Amino acid sequence: MISIKEVTKQTGISVRTLRYYDEINLLPPAGKTEGGHRLYGEKELKKLQEIQFLKTLGFNLKEIDDMLSNENWDWAQGLENQLNYIMKEKEKILEIESTLKGLMNGLTIDGKIDLVYVNKLIQLYKQDTEKRKLYKEQYFHSHDSELLDLLPNMNRNDPDTLEWIALIGQLKQHMNKGSDAPEIQRIIRRIHEKTIETFGDNEGFLDKVWEVRKSPEKSREVGFYPIEQDMLDFFEKAWDIFMEN
Amino acid sequence: MISIKEVTKQTGISVRTLRYYDEINLLPPAGKTEGGHRLYGEKELKKLQEIQFLKTLGFNLKEIDDMLSNENWDWAQGLENQLNYIMKEKEKILEIESTLKGLMNGLTIDGKIDLVYVNKLIQLYKQDTEKRKLYKEQYFHSHDSELLDLLPNMNRNDPDTLEWIALIGQLKQHMNKGSDAPEIQRIIRRIHEKTIETFGDNEGFLDKVWEVRKSPEKSREVGFYPIEQDMLDFFEKAWDIFMEN
């Protein structure tokens, strides 16, 4: 029989917690002193450790109570249920992660966020997975699919995607200058280099991408991140100037 | 100005929620009727959608209030903070997933769970990542590392690992029979086949694995899942019998 102080010292668990576990009858003390102070034995210490461990697995106290007090608890089933629950949580977290990265990238490019618009995009994106695939197959051939994966994806932030985003963001920032301004032309040159690095000489593929990119509807259909019309026009003009030299 | 009923119909948000948002001053109605019924305008509808969207990103209502009412809110910083938070949550979830899978596999093999023991194993495992690597390098050569990855890992549940676990679990189940019993020998044969399938003719590597496996200390050092001594002895005997025929 050891005092509550000993228990907290050995386990790092607070007095309040032990009191609460007593209150909800999850872990009553082995006994009490005359004055009413709680006393714990070896068995209680072990149970306490079990409780702590099960908590790290995401079970709540009610479930833990069931598991530890019911002698015929079906551990296989219980663990599987918990794993299912955890997998759903994981899905949610991964989606949040992806959306947050997309928002941050969009912020870099556009300099602002229209939450309602973004939300609509996301809902649309979630709904039409099947349709989007069909459209992609319509505009691109199957042997283009590897190349499609190389296009910047707003929901990632690998270094490659980040550079594309940085470049587009810089273009947008300098749009007030003429399309032949040296800053613009420097950015275009870097975009040109990076295009060659990434896609080599697949001109046919790039032409198709550009065709889709220039059409807001087609872009939406295949799930490209929306870029405003004047930005696209500006880019095309600057690109043509670069190509002339 | 539309009624609360219209709002719930359009957004799917409950009356209670709207009342709560009014109460905490996150989204006060645009006005009220003479009798005190809440009325909302277009602006409020939009804000409501924004709130809902930000909630899906894991922000709490206090943060959302800050974001939407503070005109100079630093979105880049706010999103990055949230992403950091989410990444930590993801880490936790992944760890839980791995532990749960390990527990389920352990349950299949041993038929029971000693929570305190498993917890100790996990704590040990977390602490000594560095040491474990050193021990592995000591017992195995660098060119064995790919083969080490092929060994069953308790924290996964790919089909391969699952078959190893099922086989070991079946062995354990029939341990009361003699090591030359036909059931046992069938299982050993399958283990033999699978060993060849997986590791080919790397006999040297398998000898080293078996050497570590047979020593409880070495197994602990490199992080192998602990298997009881009598089980190991039983397996070795059955294996020898199989090899004689």
Place this chain on the structure above:
DNA sequence: GTTGAAAGTGACGTAACGTAATCTTGTATA
């Protein structure tokens, strides 16, 4: 016996509503 630390018992606060009870308002119909 004194005294200071440790423990006891309430009780409130937390986040974001759900739910129930009771009362009032809005509106469609007779």
Place this chain on the structure above:
DNA sequence: TATACAAGATTACGTTACGTCACTTTCAAC
């Protein structure tokens, strides 16, 4: 226009797993 019934208002308790007072009592050392 009186009435009935749906919809809304207010109030308040429940939820999870404790943290944090405030105040009182017990324990252990001197």
